[in-house]
Amino acid sequence: xxxxxxxxxxxxxxxxxxxxxxxxxxxxxxxxxxxxxxxxxxxxxxxxxxxxxxxxxxxxxxxxxxxxxxxxxxxxxxxxxxxxxxxxxxxxxxxxxxxxxxxxxxxxxxxxxxxxxxxxxxxxxxxxxxxxxxxxxxxxxxxxxxxxxxxxxxxxxxxxxxxxxxxxxxxxxxxxxxxxxxxxxxxxxxxxxxxxxxxxxxxxxxxxxxxxxxxxxxxxxxxxxxxxxxxxxxxxxxxxxxxxxxxxxxxxxxxxxxxxxxxxxxxxxxxxxxxxxxxxxxxxxxxxxxxxxxxxxxxxxxxxxxxxxxxxxxxxxxxxxxxxxxxxxxxxxxxxxxxxxxxxxxxxxxxxxxxxxxxxxxxxxxxxxxxxxxxxxxxxxxxxxxxxxxxxxxxxxxxxxxxxxxxxxxxxxxxxxxxxxxxxxxxxxxxxxxxxxxxxxxxxxxxxxxxxxxxxxxxxxxxxxxxxxxxxxxxxxxxxxxxxxxxxxxxxxxxxxxxxxxxxxxxxxxxxxxxxxxxxxxxxxxxxxxxxxxxxxxxxxxxxxxxxxx
Amino acid sequence: xxxxxxxxxxxxxxxxxxxxxxxxxxxxxxxxxxxxxxxxxxxxxxxxxxxxxxxxxxxxxxxxxxxxxxxxxxxxxxxxxxxxxxxxxxxxxxxxxxxxxxxxxxxxxxxxxxxxxxxxxxxxxxxxxxxxxxxxxxxxxxxxxxxxxxxxxxxxxxxxxxxxxxxxxxxxxxxxxxxxxxxxxxxxxxxxxxxxxxxxxxxxxxxxxxxxxxxxxxxxxxxxxxxxxxxxxxxxxxxxxxxxxxxxxxxxxxxxxxxxxxxxxxxxxxxxxxxxxxxxxxxxxxxxxxxxxxxxxxxxxxxxxxxxxxxxxxxxxxxxxxxxxxxxxxxxxxxxxxxxxxxxxxxxxxxxxxxxxxxxxxxxxxxxxxxxxxxxxxxxxxxxxxxxxxxxxxxxxxxxxxxxxxxxxxxxxxxxxxxxxxxxxxxxxxxxxxxxxxxxxxxxxxx
Numbered sequence: 001x002x003x004x005x006x007x008x009x010x011x012x013x014x015x016x017x018x019x020x021x022x023x024x025x026x027x028x029x030x031x032x033x034x035x036x037x038x039x040x041x042x043x044x045x046x047x048x049x050x051x052x053x054x055x056x057x058x059x060x061x062x063x064x065x066x067x068x069x070x071x072x073x074x075x076x077x078x079x080x081x082x083x084x085x086x087x088x089x090x091x092x093x094x095x096x097x098x099x100x101x102x103x104x105x106x107x108x109x110x111x112x113x114x115x116x117x118x119x120x121x122x123x124x125x126x127x128x129x130x131x132x133x134x135x136x137x138x139x140x141x142x143x144x145x146x147x148x149x150x151x152x153x154x155x156x157x158x159x160x161x162x163x164x165x166x167x168x169x170x171x172x173x174x175x176x177x178x179x180x181x182x183x184x185x186x187x188x189x190x191x192x193x194x195x196x197x198x199x200x201x202x203x204x205x206x207x208x209x210x211x212x213x214x215x216x217x218x219x220x221x222x223x224x225x226x227x228x229x230x231x232x233x234x235x236x237x238x239x240x241x242x243x244x245x246x247x248x249x250x251x252x253x254x255x256x257x258x259x260x261x262x263x264x265x266x267x268x269x270x271x272x273x274x275x276x277x278x279x280x281x282x283x284x285x286x287x288x289x290x291x292x293x294x295x296x297x298x299x300x301x302x303x304x305x306x307x308x309x310x311x312x313x314x315x316x317x318x319x320x321x322x323x324x325x326x327x328x329x330x331x332x333x334x335x336x337x338x339x340x341x342x343x344x345x346x347x348x349x350x351x352x353x354x355x356x357x358x359x360x361x362x363x364x365x366x367x368x369x370x371x372x373x374x375x376x377x378x379x380x381x382x383x384x385x386x387x388x389x390x391x392x393x394x395x396x397x398x399x400x401x402x403x404x405x406x407x408x409x410x411x412x413x414x415x416x417x418x419x420x421x422x423x424x425x426x427x428x429x430x431x432x433x434x435x436x437x438x439x440x441x442x443x444x445x446x447x448x449x450x451x452x453x454x455x456x457x458x459x460x461x462x463x464x465x466x467x468x469x470x471x472x473x474x475x476x477x478x479x480x481x482x483x484x485x486x487x488x489x490x491x492x493x494x495x496x497x498x499x500x501x502x503x504x505x506x507x508x509x510x511x512x513x514x515x516x517x518x519x520x521x522x523x524x525x526x527x528x529x530x531x532x533x534x535x536x537x538x539x540x541x542x543x544x545x546x547x548x549x550x
Numbered sequence: 551x552x553x554x555x556x557x558x559x560x561x562x563x564x565x566x567x568x569x570x571x572x573x574x575x576x577x578x579x580x581x582x583x584x585x586x587x588x589x590x591x592x593x594x595x596x597x598x599x600x601x602x603x604x605x606x607x608x609x610x611x612x613x614x615x616x617x618x619x620x621x622x623x624x625x626x627x628x629x630x631x632x633x634x635x636x637x638x639x640x641x642x643x644x645x646x647x648x649x650x651x652x653x654x655x656x657x658x659x660x661x662x663x664x665x666x667x668x669x670x671x672x673x674x675x676x677x678x679x680x681x682x683x684x685x686x687x688x689x690x691x692x693x694x695x696x697x698x699x700x701x702x703x704x705x706x707x708x709x710x711x712x713x714x715x716x717x718x719x720x721x722x723x724x725x726x727x728x729x730x731x732x733x734x735x736x737x738x739x740x741x742x743x744x745x746x747x748x749x750x751x752x753x754x755x756x757x758x759x760x761x762x763x764x765x766x767x768x769x770x771x772x773x774x775x776x777x778x779x780x781x782x783x784x785x786x787x788x789x790x791x792x793x794x795x796x797x798x799x800x801x802x803x804x805x806x807x808x809x810x811x812x813x814x815x816x817x818x819x820x821x822x823x824x825x826x827x828x829x830x831x832x833x834x835x836x837x838x839x840x841x842x843x844x845x846x847x848x849x850x851x852x853x854x855x856x857x858x859x860x861x862x863x864x865x866x867x868x869x870x871x872x873x874x875x876x877x878x879x880x881x882x883x884x885x886x887x888x889x890x891x892x893x894x895x896x897x898x899x900x901x902x903x904x905x906x907x908x909x910x911x912x913x914x915x916x917x918x919x920x921x922x923x924x925x926x927x928x929x930x931x932x933x934x935x936x937x938x939x940x941x942x943x944x945x946x947x948x949x950x951x952x953x954x955x956x957x958x959x960x961x962x963x964x965x966x967x968x969x970x971x972x973x974x975x976x977x978x979x980x981x982x983x984x985x986x987x988x989x990x991x992x993x994x995x996x997x
Contacts, residue, residue: 242756242774252913256771259761389896399906407764 054136055143055250056163060150060174062220063213064186066236066263067175069456071147073409074173077257080398080405080430083250084141090148093128109217111152133166143250144168151220160228171251172230173258174223179235182263183210189265190456231255236263260410266320268408268431269416270424270450271300273331275473283354283361289334292473296446296466301338303466304416304449321413325404327352332418339416351404354420358391384436394440398426405430424450431459447474569765570648572674573656576667576685576734576746579724580697583686585962586749586776587658593772593912596905596936599765600652604644606659607707610636616707619722624730641670645677654769655679662731664741671744682766683746684773685734690751696780697962698724704963735759752777775916783915783937784823784830784922785930785956788839789813790976793869794952797977797989800861800868802837808974812953813843815972819955820847820922823970830922833911835859840924851922858907861926865898876987887984890946901946904932912936927979934958937965947983949992952976 057074059067071087078085097120098104107113108121128146135141150156150172160170177183187206197205223230223243229251232241242255274293278285289297312319324339324346326332336346360368369376372388379386387393392400401423408415408427417427425442428434431452434442444450447469451462573590575583587603594601613632614621621629637659644655661667667683674681688694698720701708708716734748735741735757747770748757756774761767789809793801805813824830832853834840837860844853867875867882876883879896886893894900908929915921915933923933927950935945937958950956955970980992 238760240756240758242758244754244756244774252771252774252917255758255774256767259758259767259770260764403764406767410764410767 054141054168056132056168056170057143057145057254058150058156058159058170058172059145059147060156060172060223060230061176062149062151062217064183064191064210065175065177066186066456067147069263070173070175070233070258070261071145072457073261074254074257075145076430076433077405077409078143078254079433081253083143084139085143085145086135086141087145087147088128088132090124090128090146093124093131097124097127109149109151111219129162133168136166136168149217149220151217153221153223153225156223156228157225170229171254172223172228173254174230174232175236176222176232176234177236182236185265186263231258233258237261257406257409260406262410262412264412266412266454267414268411268452268454269304269414270428270444270452271304271335271416271418272421272424272444272446273326273329273335273418274300275446276331283357286330288330292470293331293335296469296473297335297338299466299468300335300449301342303464305342307449307451307464308414322416323347323411323413324416324418325349325352326418327354327420327423329353329420332420335418336416349404351400352417352419352423355394355397355422356392357388359389360391383440394422394426394436397422398429398439401426428452432461445474569763570652570679571654571765571769572644572648572670572679572681573654573769574661574667574670574681574683575656575658576661576683577687578660578662578727578731579720580694580701581686581688582697582962583660584658585960586684586686586773587656588962588964589776589916589960590654590769590773591656592936592939594654594769595939595941596912597909598942599654601654601656602644602647602652603656603658604640604647606633606636606640606657609639611706612636616709616711619719619726622723622726624726637666637670641673645674645679648677648679654765660727660731662727664732664739667734667741667744680762680766681745682769683734683744685746685748687733687748687750688752693752693779700962704961747773749773752779772913772916775913777917779919780959781919781921782957782959783920784820785933785958786816786843786922786924786954787927787930787950787952788837788843788924789816790952791839794977794979797871797873797979798869799872799875800864802839804838805842808953808976809839809843812972812974812976814846815974816843816955817847819970819972823955823957823968824920828920830920831918832922832924833859834924835861835926835929837861837926840926844924847922856911858911859923859925859929862901862904862928863895863898865895867895867898872981872987872989883987890983891942901928901932901942904928908932938967939964949978949980951992952979 075085105117132144163170184206187209192205274289274296276287277290278287326336328350385395429439447466449464453460591601745760789805789812792803891901953972953974957968959966
């Protein structure tokens with residue numbers, strides 16, 4: 001099968017609405033129906049899981065309360081579990097209705113608004129809700145997240161009634177913040193990049209923004225409707241109030257997730273472990289780092305430290321604390337030692353052990369094809385779910401990593417994860433919402449640290465080049481099960497946007513079309529590469545949403 | 551610490567690390583505290599996290615086996631002293647147990663004053679143990695009375711006493727506690743800094759405050775799914791299948807004639823066991839034999855199919871007899887006998903894998919009322935092990951006969967089991983550890 005051809009067919013097919021690259025957080029893409037989600041345990045005919053029926057999650061809260069962040073994170077997690085989830089931002093509908101450059105009337109959010117404003121409001125609401133019903137009814141949607149302010153109790157009651165009429169249960173999630181510091185920080189981080197605040201001191205701009213909100217939306221009633229299902233998240237998760245009238249596994253699961261979520265700014269870094277004394281195919285021996293591997297560990301630590309200091313200086317903020325997680329495998333533990341010497345806290349986690357190659361350990365590709373010809377065929381068909389004898393599949397790995405994912409959400413410090421490429425693939429896929437088709441072929445060359453910066457609307461990825469490494473240690477994991485995934489997906493040499501050094505770099509799977517312009521290409525020879533490369537700028541992509549009121 | 555993490559590595563999907571947690575129950579008597587404590591322990595154990603309940607009442611009973619209500623009067627200095635001593639002994643034992651490898655200690659007592667809670671918190675923190683308070687608050691008189699009735703018949707405090715008198719005394723005891731009871735948190739108290747979960751009116755309302763780590767959030771998540779309304783869970787295997795007749799495992803065959811007879815008899819068996827006409831919710835797997843077994847149940851029973859209830863996937867061994875497995879995969883056959891819980895069939899599953907995929911089912915069972923689950927041998931063993939607290943070395947070897955309805959009723963101090971035989975003969979699908987490679991008749995200790 002010619003991968004280039006496949007990619008083109010896929011890209012031109014009418015249903016192909018995925019973004020062109022695994023570099024870009026795909027959380028807002030329309031998923032392909034036949035794909036199972038990364039950690040999905042089973043599937044059903046209706047496409048709905050946990051016998052939960054259809055649910056509308058209705059957000060409640062004034063702007064700058066982190067609603068969008070909660071929506072997006074929740075959607076990310078639910079989709080990871082296989083629950084078909086889509087977010088409907090009312091703001092998108094309002095913008096579409098008033099047109100580019102248009103604004104809503106002054107009294108748009110007032111309880112005693114003029115008839116024209118009310119008509120406009122209803123028109124916008126109607127369009128949004130029609131889309132919600134259409135998606136739930138005709139596209140097997142299960143959870144629709146309705147992102148709007150929903151400030152008034154009576155409005156929320158009638159909303160619940162209306163959804164009930166369509167056989168849709170409602171769960172309200174309010175983000176309530178009375179801690180001034182959190183409010184200001186939220187406003188400063190996401191709300192003040194509009195031209196209105198240009199050149200202003202960020203703290204003053206944030207205050208001004210919050211004042212405007214109070215003028216614009218003068219009436220807000222916090223939730224106290226005993227007959228409704230609601231979760232009130234107080235001060236970014238320090239306290240939860242949960243009013244449970246008739247809810248189920250899925251809503252409890254959401255609470256569980258929310259108790260691990262926070263909205264503080266922090267960054268996650270991914271790095272590979274160094275090379276070991278054994279040949280790279282060994283799994284059971286758990287070999288220590290080689291001299292070369294130790295040199296890598298030092299260079300990686302240097303690069304990361306320099307990068308973090310630079311970023312902090314650019315933002316004029318103090319350096320955030322850094323936690324380091326490794327697996328319990330010796331090479332990852334030893335790679336982290338440099339950080340330990342510098343006094344960083346290092347935690348080992350057994351769930352982050354590399355994918356178990358089972359019977360394929362130390363077998364060459366030719367041997368695997370010879371001994372397990374049938375298995376190779378099966379693997380070709382479904383590289384994500386297929387499991388070689390005694391081995392783990394990527395799906396097994398994703399399920400095993402679930403607690404790590406919740407802890408990753410929980411972590412408040414910057415976080416460096418040093419792990420085997422197979423583990424990085426799955427964690428990266430969660431944060432950037434990659435499809436299961438892409439996961440087994442994501443590439444993490446050793447000369448790059450990946451930085452993921454969570455943002456309210458979507459996550460942003462950067463690659464930080466580690467200079468001065470010997471090219472022999474750079475390529476992707478040779479100690480992985482080295483079979484057909486790689487055969488299928490390594491693009492013919494020179495095809496993936498030119499590899500001057502002969503090294504496969506970049507995280508694209510090769511099955512997707514080349515990276516869209518301006519998002520960085522993995523092309524330059526190692527020596528000429530700039531120290532850091534922005535893969536995408538979440539901020540630029542959502543510039544029109546930054547100034548949003550709901 | 552090393553012991554603990556060794557016991558819980560790989561595959562179980564729960565992060566424990568180096569955290570030690572003391573779950574401190576809070577609430578008046580008859581609010582289901584012991585029930586919650588027992589459940590939490592069983593759930594954590596089932597997931598391979600070492601957990602243990604320390605019931606202060608049991609310590610107190612050493613000193614005062616069957617005290618009357620005035621023992622619990624706060625003005626009774628002798629009673630107060632003994633109760634304090636009991637709490638101290640329980641906490642000391644719990645800390646020692648946590649040091650020796652325990653991960654979650656559950657302190658089951660009323661802990662009804664702010665002063666007492668502060669003492670527990672300070673003591674635990676001094677030993678590097680995190681504290682999660684769990685308060686059960688309930689003002690529903692009917693529920694409280696149901697609990698009182700339950701307790702007076704099962705609590706050792708009232709063993710052998712006149713039930714009416716026992717109930718009266720127990721109500722008086724509750725009154726003693728009500729005088730000094732302070733709910734947790736609120737009013738800008740110091741307790742707003744505590745980590746706590748407050749369950750009000752059987753989790754109709756819940757407050758979650760300052761969760762510190764993942765394991766705490768996991769426990770909270772589980773407890774939110776619990777309720778204390780009386781109910782039962784009925785378990786049945788599918789009727790004898792065509793593969794059962796041949797001694798083959800797995801597959802997706804239909805019922806044998808005797809299995810068919812069981813399916814026809816099941817509605818009557820269920821009705822007898824339920825005692826009245828109230829409907830049950832029926833869950834089956836997605837395999838033909840469980841669906842066929844349930845198809846004659848009354849139409850007002852709501853039926854749902856769960857993929858997660860499908861039989862343990864035996865991978866390459868699917869459709870083989872034990873003899874064939876032994877011949878073709880002798881190493882596997884031996885390895886499975888060695889550690890049946892952790893053994894994963896080539897290309898298939900282990901019991902541990904099944905437990906992980908059953909977790910949503912367990913959560914859903916916990917929040918459901920009367921329910922009938924028609925499923926398969928291995929899955930049933932895992933569910934049964936959860937309710938009856940069977941450990942991993944024994945549960946995979948348990949005999950679960952065909953054509954038998956099992957009724958489990960969770961009570962404050964454990965689960966009550968009843969069995970209803972259909973008296974329709976069927977083959978045995980059980981074999982003992984290390985025995986010959988064929989199904990045999992179960993021995994008396996195989997359950």
